[in-house]
Amino acid sequence: MVETILEYLREPLVTLSGTPVTTLTLLAAIAIVIAARIIAAIIGRSIERILEAQGLDRGMRHAANKITRYVIMLVGTFVAIGTLGVDTSAIMAGGAVLLVGIGFGLQKLAENFISGLLVLIERPIKKGDFIDAGGVLGTVEDIGLRATRVMSRDGVAVIVPNANLISSTVINYSAPTAERRFQIDVGVAYSTDLEVARKVLTDIADAEPMVLKTPTPEVRCYGFGDSSIHLVLIVWIAEAKEDLIVGSKLRFAIDKAFRQHGIVMPFPQREVHMVPPRAA
Structure with missing residues (x-):
């Protein structure tokens, strides 16, 4: 029975470049691709661990892992194709024709592929x-x-x-550092003592744990509007992606502190003076 199975597996399915392709060689090619994928994963992870031990950042480790996997998978694919009896040199020679086809039909895919390599290399x-x-x-x-x-x-x-x-x-936002400058715009009434408003805003920033102490928070006056004086609280945060959370916390604190100190944040308003018409 074993001989019968082997005979069936050795039965040619198709002939490529004068070499018969059997079920056995097809299974061998599939096994090579699977083995290459497993080996690529193992070596890729090993390289990533080695680079981690050397203190390299996560992005560099990830790029090295990816490139290693792609190279091993490419080699494994060529070996598998060679096992099927396909002349790999003919494939390389046909690369020029493939590039022409890419230029016309697969231009976007090729562009994304090359861009992916550039992103991994240039980082x-x-x-x-x-x-x-x-x-x-x-x-x-x-x-x-x-x-x-x-x-x-x-x-x-x-x-x-x-x-x-x-x-x-x-x-x-993570390069060269994850720190980010963040600002809160505040409008105060013209009757406001600006020094008091400045102190209240800086005290709020100093009390917020998600705000960095260095550079120190500061308050700037960015102009005089129609209804209010435009103040800006400028702070630095450790993680750029936390800007919405920090902004929400600061705004809640500003509203509470301004109410306690009697600082008014006026809404837009206009004064209209009616001039009666002159008697004829």
Whole structure:
């Protein structure tokens, strides 16, 4: 019975480049691809651990892991194709034709592929960075060869094509540091003692634990409006992605403190003087 099974497995299915492709060689090719995938995962993780032990940042480790996996998978695929009897040199020679086809039909895919390599090598962004890519605000979860996955503040995974990261403006709030300057705009009435308002605002900033002590918080006057004096509380926070939380806390504290000190935040208003018409 074993001989019968082997005979069936050795039965040619198709002939490629003069070499018969059997079920056995097909299974061997599949096994090689699977083995390459497993080996790539093991080596990739090992390299990442080694780089972590050397103190390299997470983005560099992630890029090295990805590139290693892609190279091993590419080699494994070529070996598997060679096992099937396909002349790999002919595939390389046909690469020029493939590039022409890419130029016409797969231009966008090729652009994303090349952009993915550039992102991994140049590292304008890296895994864990908080970015703004075309209005998409979130944390980079994974950088693939075709697209990058960004986890938004709403917990939604957004897939951003790599070409957009190279050709469009991307704001990386985590580079060179995750710290960010943040400001709260406040309008106070013209009857307000500005020195008192300044002290109240700086005390609020100093009391908020999510606000950094250095650089020190400051209050600036940005102008005189129609209904109020425009003050701005400027603070620095440790994580750019925490700006909404810090802003909410500061605004609650400002409202409470202003009520306690009798500082008025006026709403827009206009005074209209009616001039009676002159008697004829």
